[in-house]
Amino acid sequence: MKPSDYWNEVLKRDPRLSETCVPSRFQRRGQDADTAFDHNTRPLIRTVGQEQARLPEASPQIHLSSRENEVHSDRCQRYTVWIDGVGAWQLLIGRNFLVGAPTLESDEADISLLANISRRHATIQKIQEDWFIQAHQSTVVSGRSVGDRAVLRTGDEIQLGERVRLGFRIPSVLSSSAVVDFESHHRPSQSVNGIILMTDSCLLGPRQDYHVCCHDWPDLMILFVQDGQLRCRSRMPFRVDGEPARDIVTVTDGATVSGDEFRFRIEKMKTGR
Known part of the structure; x- marks a missing residue:
């Protein structure tokens, strides 16, 4: 059975799941669902004909639809997320992400790497349902030289210049947001x-197919943008800067989000382009 057929069968059982479980790109263009899965992102329903089908582990109160939370601004907002006991990640919010070397000028790259590459080496773009890389200087994607622009698929390796290697992946079928991993030793100035x-939401929690896997967390935390503001939501009890939070909460620069078994802090980075 094709991946798109799995979701169709699920919706027949309970149409309400379209609000929480089914990626909006499948709702809009079901014919594209089959190309959106690979060996790392197989559907979580194995046998829809059985009485008990295994559904994605999402709370009915937590909306994951990328249609509702899709980011439309081309201007990149940059944050650092510090997660206790897990690590630190740059969180870049937008649809166009310039990759390049550091510069003292105001138009610093969104992904600024300490490496011998151009200040404007390539741009990673989300256009409608697909990811692309626009090459401004020497760029190779999974062994294929990029003359102008190439499609990015989960699992691709991006090589910039002679030595810089980055991994590209889309961990979850519930979000179109991507993760860039460091395959070579080149890093941003901030570790x-x-x-x-x-581009729509960021999933933090105990599963391997979340954007950041936090093994010891009891459940999922979602970051997303609404009305131009960064917000978070979870069915876990949590606090923001020590104040109990319910449902959707705005996360401001420097805010600390915590629960009995987790804690993270979000800081805004210097404004780029």
């Missing part, structure tokens, strides 16, 4: 574990 390119 981080990886970079999240957030």
